[in-house]
Structures are given as C-alpha cells and as structure tokens.
Amino acid sequence: xxxxxxxxxxxxxxxxxxxxxxxxxxxxxxxxxxxxxxxxxxxxxxxxxxxxxxxxxxxxxxxxxxxxxxxxxxxxxxxxxxxxxxxxxxxxxxxxxxxxxxxxxxxxxxxxxxxxxxxxxxxxxxxxxxxxxxxxxxxxxxxxxxxxxxxxxxxxxxxxxxxxxxxxxxxxxxxxxxxxxxxxxxxxxxxxxxxxxxxxxxxxxxxxxxxxxxxxxxxxxxxxxxxxxxxxxxxxxxxxxxxxxxxxxxxxxxxxxxxxxxxxxxxxxxxxxxxxxxxxxxxxxxxxxxxxxxxxxxxxxxxxxxxxxxxxxxxxxxxxxxxxxxxxxxxxxxxxxxxxxxxxxxxxxxxxxxxxxxxxxxxxxxxxxxxxxxxxxxx
Amino acid sequence: xxxxxxxxxxxxxxxxxxxxxxxxxxxxxxxxxxxxxxxxxxxxxxxxxxxxxxxxxxxxxxxxxxxxxxxxxxxxxxxxxxxxxxxxxxxxxxxxxxxxxxxxxxxxxxxxxxxxxxxxxxxxxxxxxxxxxxxxxxxxxxxxxxxxxxxxxxxxxxxxxxxxxxxxxxxxxxxxxxxxxxxxxxxxxxxxxxxxxxxxxxxxxxxxxxxxxxxxxxxxxxxxxxxxxxxxxxxxxxxxxxxxxxxxxxxxx
Numbered sequence: 001x002x003x004x005x006x007x008x009x010x011x012x013x014x015x016x017x018x019x020x021x022x023x024x025x026x027x028x029x030x031x032x033x034x035x036x037x038x039x040x041x042x043x044x045x046x047x048x049x050x051x052x053x054x055x056x057x058x059x060x061x062x063x064x065x066x067x068x069x070x071x072x073x074x075x076x077x078x079x080x081x082x083x084x085x086x087x088x089x090x091x092x093x094x095x096x097x098x099x100x101x102x103x104x105x106x107x108x109x110x111x112x113x114x115x116x117x118x119x120x121x122x123x124x125x126x127x128x129x130x131x132x133x134x135x136x137x138x139x140x141x142x143x144x145x146x147x148x149x150x151x152x153x154x155x156x157x158x159x160x161x162x163x164x165x166x167x168x169x170x171x172x173x174x175x176x177x178x179x180x181x182x183x184x185x186x187x188x189x190x191x192x193x194x195x196x197x198x199x200x201x202x203x204x205x206x207x208x209x210x211x212x213x214x215x216x217x218x219x220x221x222x223x224x225x226x227x228x229x230x231x232x233x234x235x236x237x238x239x240x241x242x243x244x245x246x247x248x249x250x251x252x253x254x255x256x257x258x259x260x261x262x263x264x265x266x267x268x269x270x271x272x273x274x275x276x277x278x279x280x281x282x283x284x285x286x287x288x289x290x291x292x293x294x295x296x297x298x299x300x301x302x303x304x305x306x307x308x309x310x311x312x313x314x315x316x317x318x319x320x321x322x323x324x325x326x327x328x329x330x331x332x333x334x335x336x337x338x339x340x341x342x343x344x345x346x347x348x349x350x351x352x353x354x355x356x357x358x359x360x361x362x363x364x365x366x367x368x369x370x371x372x373x374x375x376x377x378x379x
Numbered sequence: 380x381x382x383x384x385x386x387x388x389x390x391x392x393x394x395x396x397x398x399x400x401x402x403x404x405x406x407x408x409x410x411x412x413x414x415x416x417x418x419x420x421x422x423x424x425x426x427x428x429x430x431x432x433x434x435x436x437x438x439x440x441x442x443x444x445x446x447x448x449x450x451x452x453x454x455x456x457x458x459x460x461x462x463x464x465x466x467x468x469x470x471x472x473x474x475x476x477x478x479x480x481x482x483x484x485x486x487x488x489x490x491x492x493x494x495x496x497x498x499x500x501x502x503x504x505x506x507x508x509x510x511x512x513x514x515x516x517x518x519x520x521x522x523x524x525x526x527x528x529x530x531x532x533x534x535x536x537x538x539x540x541x542x543x544x545x546x547x548x549x550x551x552x553x554x555x556x557x558x559x560x561x562x563x564x565x566x567x568x569x570x571x572x573x574x575x576x577x578x579x580x581x582x583x584x585x586x587x588x589x590x591x592x593x594x595x596x597x598x599x600x601x602x603x604x605x606x607x608x609x610x611x612x613x614x615x616x617x618x619x620x621x622x623x624x625x626x627x628x629x630x631x632x
Contacts, residue, residue, distance in 0.1 A: 033537045036498075037490055063537045064569060068501040069494070092570070099568040103504040113475065113514045344518035346472035 012042035015052075023049045024087070027059040031066030040069045048077035056089035056097070067100035139336040143266060146258040161264040169230035169265075170272030174279060176229070177222055181280035184217055185209065185287025193296045202296040203306055209288040210311035218280035219319045220367055223326040226273055227359030231334035234265055235355040238338025239348035247339065257339065266331040273327035274320050281316060314379060322370050329366065330359045382407045382540055382572045383428065388437035389596075390423055397423055399596035400437070407539075408570045410563065410586060412577050415593035416614060421576045422466075422544060424593065428574070429463055429542055430454055441540060459487055462533030466544045468525040470517040476503075476528045477513040483535040498535070506531035507561055523554040530561075541565065543575040547582055555579060559586040580621070592618075 011029060018024045025048060031039055054070075062070075071081040081101035086094055116124060150156055192208045238261060241247050250257050285307065292298040298306075337351040337358070381404035390398040397420035405411050415421045426432040428439050430446040439446045444457045470479050480499045484490055490498070503513060506527040517525055526546060533541060543562070547555035563586045565571045577583070583590055583604050590607045592600040592615055600610040608619045 033488060036488070036494060040494055064501065064505065064534075065498055065537055068497065072497050095568045099564070100501070103501065111510060111514055113477075342518060344472045344516075347518070 008038070009042040009045045012039050013046065015046045015048070016055075018053075018055075023052045024055045025052050026055040026057075027062075027070075029058070030060045031062040031070075033063055033065045036065055036069060039066055040073075043069060043073035044076075046073075048073060048079070050078065052077075052079070053085040053087055054089075054097075055087050056093055057087075059089065059093050062093050062096055064096060064100050067097045068103075070097070071101050071103075135340065136333065136336055139339075140332060142258055143262055143332060143335075146256065146263050147266070150259075150263060156259055157267075158260060158264050161260070162268050165265050165268035166272055168233070169226065169269050170275060173226060173229055173272070173276055177225055177276050177280055178283045180225060181213075181218055181221060181283040182287040184221055185213060185284030185289075186291045188212060188217065188284070189288035189291050190295065193292075197296065202298060203302070205288070205292065205296055206298065206303055206306040207310040210285065210307050211315050213284040213288075214281045214311065214319045215315040216319070216367070218284055219277050219322050219326065220363065222277045222280045223273065223323070223330065223363045224360055226269070226276065226327070227330045227363060228356050230269060231330045231355050231359040232352050234331065234334030235338040235341070235352045236348060238335060239341035239351055242339060242341050243343060243345065243348065262331075262335045262339070265335055266328060269327040269331040270324045273330075274323040277320055277323040281319065318370075318374060318379060322367065325366060325370075326363050329362045333358045333362060381405050382442060383574060384438075384440040385424070385428065386438045386440070388424065388427060388434045388439065390420060390427065390432075390435050396596055398434070398437075398593075401593065401596070401598055402437075403591055403598060403601060405572060405574060405589075407572050408566060409588045410566045410573045410575070411589045411591065412575050412583055412587040413591050413593060414577060414583065414618070419593045420596065421593055425542060425544055425574075425576050429461065430458065459536055460538055461540045461542065462536070462538035464526070464529050464533045464541070464543045464546055466548065468517065468529035470525060470529055470532070472517050475514050475516055476508070476520070476531075479517070479528060480531045480535055483532065487536060499531075502531040502534050503528075505534055505561075505565075507557065522549045523551070523558075526550065526558065530558075534565075539571060541571055541573045543573065543577075545576055545578065547577065547579045552581070556581065556585065562586065580619075 012031070012035075013028060014026050016024055016026055025046065052074075074081045074084055084101070086097060089097065189205055189209050192205045193202065196202055196205050196208075238247070241261075247257050247261070250260055289300055289303050292303050293300065334355050337355045341347045341351045383405040385404070386402050388398050388401045389396070401424065413421050413424065423432065427434045428441065428446070430439075430441075433447050438448065442457050442460055444453050446454055446457070470476070471482070474482065477496075477499050480502050481495050484495050484498060499513065500510065503510060508524065508527045508531060512520065512524060512528065517528065520528060530543075530546075541562075546562070547558055550558060559582050562573055562575070566573055566588075575582070575587070587604060589602060590600070590604050591598055592607060592610070592612070594612070594614045599612045600607045600615055607615065610616075
C-alpha cells in the first residue's frame with residue numbers, strides 16, 4: 001500500500017503541521033485554468049482547519065481562476081481569505097493571490113435565475129397576449145385618427161414614401177405571387193379533376209377552380225405571402241429605426257411617426273393587396289387552364305366559355321373586397337410590432353416572427369368572419 | 380520580442396488608403412493606448428490585430444503567432460489567450476450576464492457547472508459588477524454596466540492580452556476613471572498586456588504607460604504620454620491643446 005493514499009491530490013497541495021505546531025497548506029506546481037477541475041478536487045479533499053497558513057514556496061505560478069478556487073475553499077472552511085497568512089510566496093504569485101482574496105464577499109452565492117412553472121408560464125403568456133391585443137386596439141385607434149386627419153387635410157399625405165412602399169410591397173411581390181398562385185391553380189384543378197373524372201363531370205372542374213380560387217384561395221394565399229413578406233419587412237424596418245432612435249428623431253422634429261411611417265405603409269398595402277389578389281386570380285385560373293387540356297380533355301376555348309357561364313362577377317368582387325381589409329390588419333400589426341419593439345437587437349427578431357404569426361392568424365380569422373357574414377347576407 | 384508585433388501594416392478601402400505602413404511592438408505587462416482622429420483607422424487596425432480583418436500588407440503577431448499566416452488552429456489557440464472588449468460590449472442579447480460570462484468557459488474548458496458558477500462570480504467581482512446583475516439580460520443594464528459585463532466576459536479565459544475598443548466612451552467621468560483604475564490593476568497585479576483604442580484624454584493621462592498616435596495612415600508619435608504631448612505634429616498639438624489650456628498654459632516651454 002502506498003504511503004500517500006491520494007497522490008493525485010498531493011500534486012497540487014498538502015496539509016502539514018509546521019515545527020511550531022500550526023497547520024499549513026502547502027501549494028505546489030503551476031495553478032492554471034486548464035487544471036482547475038483537478039485543483040479544485042484536490043482542495044476539497046483537504047479538511048482545512050481554522051487558523052491555517054498558506055505556504056507558497058513551491059507554487060510556480062497561479063492565475064486568478066485558481067486563486068479564486070483557493071479562496072472558495074478557504075471560505076468553505078469558514079475562513080476569510082483576506083485574513084489568511086501567506087508564507088514564502090514569490091512576489092508575483094503573492095500579488096495575484098492577495099488581489100483575488102480581496103475580491104468578493106464571503107459565501108455569497110450566485111443567485112439562481114427564477115424559472116416559472118407550467119401554470120405560471122401559461123398565466124404570463126395570457127397576460128402578455130392580453131396586453132398586446134389592448135396595445136393593438138390603441139394603435140388601431142391612433143392609425144384611424146391619422147387616416148381621418150388625412151381625409152381632412154390630404155396635403156399631409158407623403159406621396160414619395162407611399163410610392164416607395166407601394167413598389168416594395170406591391171410591384172416587387174408580383175413574381176412570387178404569380179408563381180405561387182399559378183401552381184395553386186394547377187393543384188386545385190388536378191385534385192378536383194381526379195374526383196370529377198369518376199363521375200364524368202370533367203367540365204365542372206372549371207366551376208370549382210373559378211369560384212374557389214377567386215373567392216377564397218387567391219385572397220388567402222396572397223395575403224399570407226404578403227404577411228410574410230411585407231408585414232415582416234414593416235416590423236424589421238421600423239424596429240431597426242426604433243433601435244437607432246430614428247423614430248424619436250422624427251418625433252422631436254414635431255412630425256408624427258404615424259403620418260410619416262405608418263400611414264404610407266398602411267395605404268400602400270391596402271392598394272397593393274387587391275391588385276396582387278387580382279393577379280393571383282388570373283394566374284391560378286391560368287394554371288388550371290394549362291393543366292385542363294392534358295388531364296381532363298378540356299380545351300382552352302371550352303374552359304373559357306364554361307368559366308364565363310360559371311363564374312359570377314360577385315365571387316371575384318367578394319375576393320377582391322376582402323383584400324384591403326386583410327391588408328389593413330397586416331400593415332397595422334407589422335407597423336405596431338415594429339414601433340414598440342424592445343431596445344435590443346434580439347427583440348427585433350422576436351417581433352418580426354411574432355408579426356408573421358399574428359398576421360396569418362388575423363387573415364384566417366378575418367376570412368372566417370367574412371365567410372359567415374357573406375353567407376348571412378346571401379352573397 | 381513583444382507580445383504584440385505590428386509590422387508594416389497597410390490597409391486600403393478601394394481608393395482610400397487607411398494605413399500606409401504602420402509598425403509598433405508592445406512588450407508584456409504594459410498598458411498601451413492607440414489614439415487618432417475619427418477615420419484614422421484605429422478600429423480597423425484593432426480588427427486586424429485580433430484576426431477579424433486581413434491587412435492588405437504587413438504582418439500582425441500576437442503572442443508570437445502571425446494572425447494571418449499561421450495555421451488556423453494556432454490562431455485559434457491564440458484567440459483563447461486574448462480577451463476583446465468591443466465598443467458596445469457585444470454581449471449576446473439572448474443570454475443573461477452570467478451566461479455571457481460563462482460561455483467562453485463552457486466552450487473551451489471542461490469544468491463542472493458548480494465551478495463555472497464560482498468562476499462567474501470571480502469575473503463579475505473583477506469587473507466590479509454586483510451579483511444582482513448576474514441574472515439580468517444585457518438590455519436591462521445601463522451602458523456602464525454593459526461595459527463591465529463585457530469586460531467580465533473578456534476576462535473569462537484568463538487572457539494574457541486584452542484588447543479594449545473605446546472602453547470609456549459613453550461613460551460618466553467617475554465610472555470611466557473607475558474603469559481605468561480597474562484595467563490598471565489588471566496590468567499591475569496580474570501582468571496582463573492591455574491594448575486600448577481610446578479618445579479619452581483622462582485615460583491617457585491617468586492610466587496609460589505609452590501612447591501610439593495614428594494619423595494619415597502612419598504612426599506619428601509613440602512613447603510615454605508626457606513626451607508624446609510635446610511632439611511637433613499638428614494633429615497631436617491640437618489634440619492635447621485642450622488639456623494644456625485647461626492646465627493653465629503648462630505647455631512645457
């Protein structure tokens with residue numbers, strides 16, 4: 001059996017009794033961060049008595065992290081590090097140890113971060129959502145007020161900002177809207193065609209595609225695309241402006257951020273979205289027309305003549321009429337989330353994500369409300 | 380050989396020449412400041428020294444490693460031995476202060492969580508932050524506290540060299556002087572080498588061993604503050620004129 005039962009620990013420190021009978025903790029080797037775990041284990045293995053002295057003749061070097069581990073071990077033994085005697089230290093190691101021993105108060109633990117339980121988290125989320133909705137309503141009021149002021153005084157409209165926004169959220173969205181709705185047209189015609197073929201009712205695919213896309217699919221899909229594109233962009237732009245205190249700068253000039261930033265975006269989107277929906281209508285019907293001949297033997301001429309019979313104008317109008325309402329709420333949510341973003345970079349990302357989710361939910365909710373209303377009205 | 384060796388560094392942005400052969404060497408355990416007018420390329424030089432931007436010409440050696448020519452793992456090893464305090468702290472905004480400070484240790488050292496928490500307390504104490512700040516998010520801190528938290532993170536891996544980019548800008552004079560003396564303490568007691576980019580005259584006069592003046596793409600002056608103050612260069616004279624005026628015309632002659 002070896003004389004020393006813990007040679008691994010003895011490499012770093014050993015507890016001895018000096019000739020005068022006092023306990024001394026002899027420190028050995030180079031105490032540095034990479035070995036910190038081993039050093040700390042060695043220290044914890046010692047039962048450090050009160051009135052211990054530290055002997056540092058064999059301590060080659062020490063860094064602050066290791067000195068702190070030593071201080072912690074002394075504190076754990078009920079000692080105040082700054083009052084412990086240091087013997088035979090090199091000037092450099094003595095300076096480091098003394099400096100670290102003076103830092104921090106005895107036994108003060110790092111406070112743990114409070115975590116909410118499931119129910120607490122649920123309640124907190126509910127309160128936050130409630131607050132956010134209340135804020136949205138306030139913002140809705142402010143925006144409506146700004147729009148009303150615009151009606152009384154049309155000169156306050158910022159035409160340049162309006163056109164820039166219209167270009168960004170309208171014109172630039174045309175390719176993606178056209179592509180997606182074209183493909184949706186194909187998919188719907190294909191799915192309807194599979195069923196209709198069984199009954200030899202090929203021609204009724206035209207009815208389904210015409211009414212379905214113009215009344216429901218095109219408005220919803222285009223609104224979702226625009227929510228992801230422009231709603232997110234509004235939040236990111238305005239959020240970045242808020243971080244850079246640009247919105248505050250607008251206010252201090254005596255201008256209203258509502259008029260300068262929000263109203264042009266809301267109006268631009270309200271004009272752009274119906275136009276995009278119209279493009280969506282046309283493209284999805286085109287998609288259906290394109291696949292109708294190879295799959296269902298419906299020639300383009302037959303398709304169009306059937307479309308004229310089957311698709312009443314009211315369906316197209318209903319679809320287009322929903323668009324400005326969707327646009328108003330998408331723009332409102334996007335702008336409000338941007339204007340009230342927290343003052344750090346992470347908050348902009350969170351707000352942008354939230355905008356997209358909220359806008360899409362709002363679009364679906366509004367569409368459901370429209371469906372009920374139009375049905376009651378018999379449209 | 381110095382801890383930091385900048386040799387004949389040139390940088391250009393398109394047509395604009397930022398550095399035209401900048402050279403200096405910094406020895407261990409000193410606190411050196413780099414000053415220069417806005418747009419003189421101080422921050423660019425700092426980014427080149429810490430390996431974030433490649434200089435168009437010349438070499439930068441930190442702790443003996445060429446930051447732009449030596450093997451990537453060697454450079455990474457050096458990066459672990461340097462600490463950087465960015466101008467606005469650059470704390471990760473989704474992590475608390477304690478998590479920010481713990482991150483370098485978690486990434487590079489295998490320490491049990493208990494030990495990491497103890498080390499976080501050390502770094503917070505070194506940077507002069509109260510423990511109550513540990514669980515706050517960076518967005519909940521004042522500017523001065525953010526700088527301290529960033530310093531605590533920079534110290535986490537026991538750096539031998541510390542780079543500070545305008546550490547006292549945006550701080551009130553009292554906080555700024557406390558920051559200076561804290562950094563001075565790191566140099567005196569722990570032998571850390573500190574390279575600081577600053578505009579703060581009080582930092583220069585109160586805490587710094589040596590000043591390097593960068594202007595028109597070159598090192599215009601280099602030496603102890605009291606000497607550099609009297610160098611015959613229009614920019615240096617204008618820079619220190621404010622101070623000599625305040626000190627009652629003590630312009631040394």
